[in-house]
Amino acid sequence: MAEQKRDYYEVLGISRGASEDEIKKAYRKLAKANHPDLNPGDKAAEARFKEINEAYEVLSDADKKARYDQYGHAGVDPNFGAGGFGGASGFDFGDLGDIFGSFFGGGFGSQRRANPNAPQRGESIRQSVAITFEEAAFGCEKAVAVDRYEVCETCKGSGCEPGTTPEICPDCHGTGTVQVRKQTPLGVFASTGPCSRCGGKGRIIHQPCKDCYGTGMIRRRHTIETKIPAGIDDGQTISIRGQGHAGKNGGPSGDLLITITVKPHELFRREGNSVLCEAPITFAQAVLGAELEIPTIDGKVKYTLPEGTQTGTTFRLKGKGIPALNGRGRGDQYVTVYIETPRNLNKAQKEALIKFAEAVGDNNYEERKKFFKFKK
Numbered sequence: 001m002a003e004q005k006r007d008y009y010e011v012l013g014i015s016r017g018a019s020e021d022e023i024k025k026a027y028r029k030l031a032k033a034n035h036p037d038l039n040p041g042d043k044a045a046e047a048r049f050k051e052i053n054e055a056y057e058v059l060s061d062a063d064k065k066a067r068y069d070q071y072g073h074a075g076v077d078p079n080f081g082a083g084g085f086g087g088a089s090g091f092d093f094g095d096l097g098d099i100f101g102s103f104f105g106g107g108f109g110s111q112r113r114a115n116p117n118a119p120q121r122g123e124s125i126r127q128s129v130a131i132t133f134e135e136a137a138f139g140c141e142k143a144v145a146v147d148r149y150e151v152c153e154t155c156k157g158s159g160c161e162p163g164t165t166p167e168i169c170p171d172c173h174g175t176g177t178v179q180v181r182k183q184t185p186l187g188v189f190a191s192t193g194p195c196s197r198c199g200g201k202g203r204i205i206h207q208p209c210k211d212c213y214g215t216g217m218i219r220r221r222h223t224i225e226t227k228i229p230a231g232i233d234d235g236q237t238i239s240i241r242g243q244g245h246a247g248k249n250g251g252p253s254g255d256l257l258i259t260i261t262v263k264p265h266e267l268f269r270r271e272g273n274s275v276l277c278e279a280p281i282t283f284a285q286a287v288l289g290a291e292l293e294i295p296t297i298d299g300k301v302k303y304t305l306p307e308g309t310q311t312g313t314t315f316r317l318k319g320k321g322i323p324a325l326n327g328r329g330r331g332d333q334y335v336t337v338y339i340e341t342p343r344n345l346n347k348a349q350k351e352a353l354i355k356f357a358e359a360v361g362d363n364n365y366e367e368r369k370k371f372f373k374f375k376k
């Protein structure tokens, strides 16, 4: 939730150093452009409008802005503890003009909520880790730096200064929601919205914890040693239980989800558990056969190239592929040879080659003859 929220400065399209005046200007412009009255039925505009208002609510308030700058969304989000905003009630439309007149009363922000004090599982964190081809093949350990919200140790997540307790909100009796009655030309509509008195939390904290500013959460950077199993492939995700954001009200932590990116290898490609590569050989080796030393992910292995090997021939090195992720066996390596044509021969070398060509003539070239003597 907090992680997926857009940055408030980004929402308003301003820089972190923006002045009060710039914040206000940006807000007015965007709020007008996305106002629901001017975009009837446009859900995307409505969502943006909410987001813009939420951002402005925080950035226009020196105290909230300071907390946001330091703690991010957790410093101001009502879902994280004290000091949040309560639905529509806190927005300041005072100087926006008449087009907002019909919008007071809190049509937005009235998302349905379960008991705000019930345990909630923490959000999962997604991270991406780049590893080498060999690390993917054989597994490795990586230190992954994770920024996550943890339960404040000082207040044990309550958000209250130690020794104090929160008050059950007298307006909503701890439910976090209240009935809103709205007079419209079509009659009176009753809807349920977040309680503005407690910001939808059901509790009011009179003496917020000084360490977490009453949020009950502290953002910390952790380095998590992660074992990446042998055989993992590009794009696969490892899930580490309980290493995501802390849960609320005693709920379990979310997970850490690590998506693996395998860096391309200079020589090898991978298909499933097979390793593929191309081996350049000389013309003489192709003709005469040769002892080759083929690079594999285990190091070099010997391979006897038979006499008369054609370009494009593929041979297999059994068991030199990627270990299976389930630990059962290994793939193979497939090596496709091609003749690397020599470049920039000197005069003597060229003469030797011409002599060779003359000596062979058109003999010993079965496929060549078939191709060039084809009639029609």
Ligand SMILES: [Zn+2]
Residues within 6 Å of the ligand: 152, 153, 154, 155, 156, 157, 158, 159, 160, 209, 210, 211, 212, 213, 214, 215, 216, 217
């Ligand atoms: Zn605390």
Ligand SMILES: [Zn+2]
Residues within 6 Å of the ligand: 169, 170, 171, 172, 173, 174, 176, 177, 195, 196, 197, 198, 199, 200, 201, 202, 203
């Ligand atoms: Zn309340």
